[in-house]
Amino acid sequence: MRTYALLIADDEASFRELLQRRLGRKGYLVKAVGSGTEALEALAEEEFDAAIFDMKMPGLDGIATLRRAREIQPSLPVLILTGHGSIETAVEAIRAGAYDYLTKPCNLAELEAVLEKALERRVLEVENQGLREALRRLGDEVEIVGRSEPIRRLLELTRRVAQGSMPVLIEGESGTGKELIARAVHLWSPRASGPFIPVNAGALPAPLLESELFGHARGAFTGAVAAKPGLVELAEGGTLFLDEIGEMPLEVQAKLLRFLESHEVRRVGETRIRRVDVRIVAATNRCLTDEVNAGRFREDLYYRLNVVTLHVPPLRERREDIPLLVEHFLARLGSAKEMTPDAMEILMQQEFRGNVRELFNVVQRGVILSPDRFIAPEDLGLAVRRARSGQAGAGLEAGPTGRLDGSASETGEPFPTLDEVERAHIARALERTGWNRAQAAQLLGVSVRTLYRKIESYGLRSGM
Known part of the structure; x- marks a missing residue:
């Protein structure tokens, strides 16, 4: 009590x-x-x-x-x-x-x-403040799309793990959906009625991260005009999700370890101890054993967090889920458009190093850039990968229509080069946004600096 x-x-x-x-x-x-x-x-x-x-x-x-x-x-x-x-x-x-x-x-x-x-x-x-914070950062539902065997195994294990109260470590590459799995752990657990509060453990320097997690007293530092509870306190009765735990500063790792051992927190600049009931779920795209060996991550904290590990597979290991994900993203975007077979084939061939997040960005670009109901390969803005072994023209670059013969189109015209495809794609994005470079860069999924460099390289001008 x-x-x-x-x-x-x-x-x-x-x-x-x-x-x-x-x-x-x-x-x-x-x-x-x-x-x-x-x-x-x-x-x-x-x-x-x-x-x-x-x-x-x-x-x-x-x-x-x-x-x-x-x-x-x-x-x-x-x-x-x-x-x-x-x-x-x-x-x-x-x-x-x-x-x-x-x-x-x-x-x-x-x-x-x-x-x-x-x-x-x-x-x-206090409880409502925690709930408002959770709802501000995330919606109320978790949607994990996929029927592949790796996803089925992951969800089965997630449901079992959710019933306990031990810490959970989620591993996976960037963009695989680690936060969705963390939310599933929370929503499928007895803590589902409590708050789910995520925080990027590597986004802030140590003093600010400590204050964000554990709170601070009034006057604890410059700008602390009032006492403030930390996210650990706001997650009382629920789940605190620590994303990118491998990037957490060492000094904060020590304080997190103490909390995991005692379930007690002390705000920065305060002597009072508070006992908090919260489950910790952490995620990383790094190999934490390598981080431990390099002295960047505490070994004792690693073993405290690594009670149960959930591995989220990269998209290239579950390609059969790509059509389902595309359909899901089109519905999420409120679009009635469809992928052409050639466009879907190109998506199925991609490595997607950015995983599900990259696939969503590609689908979003296709929706915006396609001039009609059908999303064609040239609307996706992808650097097309080489043909798979056993196909005609293996080792040749695929054309923007997804054909792999390496020669010419059905009209006899040679396929454009990748530079030509990229130039046309950038020009179309600029036209669609009225040459608003910031919006065009967001649409293309590149930085504004990169876009400026490409505009200069390709000699693009407004009104061309």
Whole structure:
């Protein structure tokens, strides 16, 4: 059961001590101070789950303390106590953000009941914040498309693994869909009603990543104007997905290891320890044993994470799923267009080093660039691979129609070179976007710098 931290500010020592003893016996962690100024200092040092402020205190009164407290910890529920009850004072307290208002001498059982309700709302707000964060980053459903044997084996193992609570390590090349498998682990688990929160473990430098994961206290560093819970806390009762775990800085690896061993976190700049129930699912496109041998990844963390490993196969090992994926992507894009047989044949031959993500980009380009209902090979913008062994013309470059004879088209005209195909493809993308180079680069799947270089190389000009 979670232990809640309470802050009491009251200048009447006997009443303050009475509350501290009574609530302490109820299992609360209570810090009691005698003034509003001391209360604000305490709030700046650590986070509390609720607070009780006396209305009349020397220096800052209860209302002023409440307003300042909400600047430090905006979601803090505060009860106001006063020996001078009046409707005007009650309205002022509620307007200032108080959760409730009780008059002295107050019934302690009533105070405890109101406090419990305030804490219930606090827990609900934190849970909702975690859910909103999860929904902001990802949708509600997981769609894993494929009927190949490698995919069937993977999904069968994923369903079994999902029922446990141990850490899971997902391995696979970039673009294979590791995050989809992580979501499946979550949604097929008893934690499905909790949040699923992903974070790229290699996207931030160590100090920022530590703060993002474990939170920080107010004033912990420049710009920390308020206390903030970390993603580990927001994932309470659910799953935290650590993508690209192999790129996590070593100093953060040490803190993650401590969390996996104790399930306890301490925010940056804070001494308070919080216990958090969350499942860790990690993913990597690197060989972690190589990273361990190179000293870039902690061996003890590797063994802690590697309880169960799920391997996501690359697309080239499940080519039979490509037609299903193409159909799925066309539906996802809301397109009624179809791939021509030649175009589908070219897709089936590609290596797709970018895997499913690259295939989606190719299908999207085809939808945008095809002038009619049918997506032809020249609409895909692919550098066509060499013919497979045993086919006529083996070793020759395929033409943009997917034919592999290496000679000429049915009209007797020679096939264009790959440079000519690329030039025409870039020109079409520029025309479709009104020569908006940023949009054209996105459409082509290249950087703006690369596009500028190609435009210069091919001598392309607007209006040509």
